[in-house]
Amino acid sequence: MSSEGDKPSRLENTSHILYDSGSSSYTTYSNTVRIPIVGPYIELEKKTDACEAVPGKPIQYRVILRNKGNYAAKVVLYDELPNGMAFVPGSIVKDGVPLPGVDLDEGLKLGAVDPGEKVKVAFQLVLKLGSEEYCGKKVCNRMKASVSFYSSNGRKVKENVFSNTICLPVAKADKAVPFAKLTVDPAKAAPGDRLSYKLIVGNQGHAAAMVTLLSFLPKGLLYAPNSLTINGKWISGGVPGNAGIPLGLIEPGESVTVAWEVVVPGVTIVSPGQWIDNRAILRASYRDPGCDERVSEEFHSNKTVVELCFPVITAKLKAKPEVSFPDGRVNFTLQLANAGNRAAICGSDKLLRGPICLVPESMTVDGEGKQVTISDNRIVFGELAPSGVMRILFQGIISPLVTTRTLRGHIDVQYEYLLHDQVHKEAVSTNPYTIAIMHDDE
Template sequence: MIRDSRLQPVVSNQSMVLFSSAAGADVITYSNTVHTPVVGPVLTILKSADQTSVSLGETLVYTLIARNEGNAPALATLVDILPSGVSFVANSVLRDGVPLPGVSPSSGIPLGAIAPQGEIRIAFQVIVVSLPPSLELGNRARAVYSFTTSEGRRVEGEVYSNQVSVSLLAYKLSILLAASTPTTFVGDAVTFTLRLRNEGTRLMSGILATIPVPEGAAFLPASVISGGIYSPDAGPAKGIPLPPLAPGKAEDISFQVRVVSVPSSSALTTRAVVTYDTAGDAGETKSNTVTVAVIQSGLSVSLKVDKYSAAPGDQLRYEFTIRNSGNLAVDAMVADAIPTGTLFIWDSVRVDGIPQRGVRPGEGIPLGTIRAGSAAVVDFLVSIPAEANIHHVPAIQNQGSVEYTFTLPDGRNVRERVRSNTVVTLLVSPIISIEMTGEPPLVEPGGIAEFNITVMNSGNYPAEVSVIQIIPQGSTLETGKVTVSVHTLPESTYSGIISLGVMQPGQTIQLSYLVRVHPGYMGNALQGCSTALYLYTIDGRRYSGEARSNSYRLLIEEISE
């Protein structure tokens, strides 16, 4: 008999002898009991798979657990001859989670010494490469082991695992989604292509591919091509149909999108879902995820001007700051830099403070290469013509642009343009005009003549105005008084110049006064003109000007004696 002891199995034996005595009686005689310890390993192999059914192209993971329930260690090697239809994935064998490079199950996986009551776990991967007629993967593993008895004898043995069966699906649709480029930019057209292949043994029908249009892109209508045929009414978001696909056949579905903005993830990302029918069984397959990076040059342009209010004749300095905050170098040129209504001041262009002799902004200001993370500063001068009409041109407005090129990682060269902010310089100035009249047209020596002067500010800015040269040669101011509008200036205030104070835009002031012709004046006429002098300040800058009136002429009547 064998005693039930896991720690020390023992085989016990006892003999008996049955005989008849001389008296004719049957007698039984027992021998002593002999106990023989059983020493050796007891191996078991448990095999399992991570899936019960797989299809063509899928990966299957086999796991084997070798246990020693005996009382002696065993040196074992595991052999697993793989079934038809699968291929071993090289270097996928793990022993207790540790990789065993170069080891394969068909040539033997060394388990080493399995201690009593110990176990070793083996895992490896296979890929389904074909569909056998049975549509089933079935096999079991075998472990070959050896151990040494206490007497020094070497004993060998083998043990088999349980049978593992994995069913194979008779239909398999493999799909691969790809984009025409790994990188793109706003405005670019990207083509997505979905390759479908029937790797099963049954006809697939009712094929419908749904591919969401990525964020930042817009589908281009009539761009769908399904199975080599244009499908103007189809769209990827609502589903693109494909004719039935026979076993072993492949077809493509393609469509285009236009990149309209930079998505939040800075990439176009999408994934296809294909539904189909095989002999009444509905199936669904999801493709890989495709990501197309949206490249941003990161170029920005800011513009500023040194004067936000100016007068005709002023100079303006414009400064462009071109900053490359992207991750690509660009070749750039400033364009549209000179605002309408101004004149460029020759040789005033500077790039990063360095004068650029002979550069004409109308032909573009080259900046060369602006590296990622760097900036360039361009400044120049323009003048406002002194004859500029503030009513026709109330402001000088400028908005420049930068044309630049860069190279995508896929080798394509891209030319783009970015515009600056708009800066406005208000064109302000007083427009002073003066008109002078005198009467009567004929006056005799010693006679009185009356003069009237009208001063007007038809500009859009106030000015401090004075009038000079109001008394014609050969005459004197009568009574020493001048009436400004309705106010009469006292005699003591006149000293050859009449101050009108600050004249607001649109304001008109009238001056009137009398002069007496000198009795002995020998001229034949009183003639001349008057002048208005004016001063004004813009943002701390002081300006002056003068306006000359029309000419007048009063004839002197000769006195006969």
């Protein structure tokens, strides 16, 4: 299971005997015994595009894990953090999917990695602020994979596999070293919710820098007008222009706090389970003492991730028979489905209207008889789980005094769900139904 060298596919062993006969020496060889090797063979490869470590500036690492063996193995991935470095929360991405709340210090559980399978993981580390003692030195870092599997005879085998080591020189702090740290609250949201962002922009170097905030809004979300503040000072207006927002001159050791809000758009624009990621882009201008020239460079904050959690309820309605009479009964089938990732309490303020009245004792939910419960003049069907389906059967009776030849209608379904102690309320309508009415004179 080693990550170094090429994996041998089998063990080969041959015995030989040396002997003398008279003045001659001879060697006799046995047959060759070949035993196939069965087991996982985990390989770890670590990469980064960074050429130096700057205090306060996140470093993006990429890790590729491959199983070159012929047996599946459970793998837990760790990062051996050097002194002075810290993991950037919310920065882990596995095979393109963000994993908020996962920490490489505690281990990233990859589950069973099959033979020939490849897993890609990306994450960020940052050299802690106040790490000036590392300036001019190097910080080195490697990954560790804890591998385990059961052999054919039931014995549990465990081993640690290590990646290559990456060493980065620490940037000298005789120039400006700008950094940006971005946070968001809450980490889960629903359509209509407001997300509050806070960006701390500082200077860990030894020279002042002029900083401009170029981009800070997550794609697809709506900026909340007049929500922008800089160091607590309100900045009026709509979405800032393309020129960016000047944050002014940031002296060594100082910082600027920028805060703003965005609104999650409606269910027709976003999807449940969607990840809203955001990263601030800034530009710093300062004088480089090495070349005595003014330098302008772009730098980024860490990435934040918000998961969208909400139900998506659809409602379909069938009415049978399609032809009836005054005082006749109609059987209705209402089917609700939840395509979202959050459970919802479903109901209706009125199932039937006009000349059709509900027969209360006729109602069943998912095949079980259920008494009609009314809360705030609303009939409650119950909770519909994510990916769940609910079938409501009930009857309506047509008024004996009906004079029209056709009855048309639909049902409005209301649903609500809880997120962050806040009740969200939505509604959806069914398809229309049509019933032809036959009168005695026809």
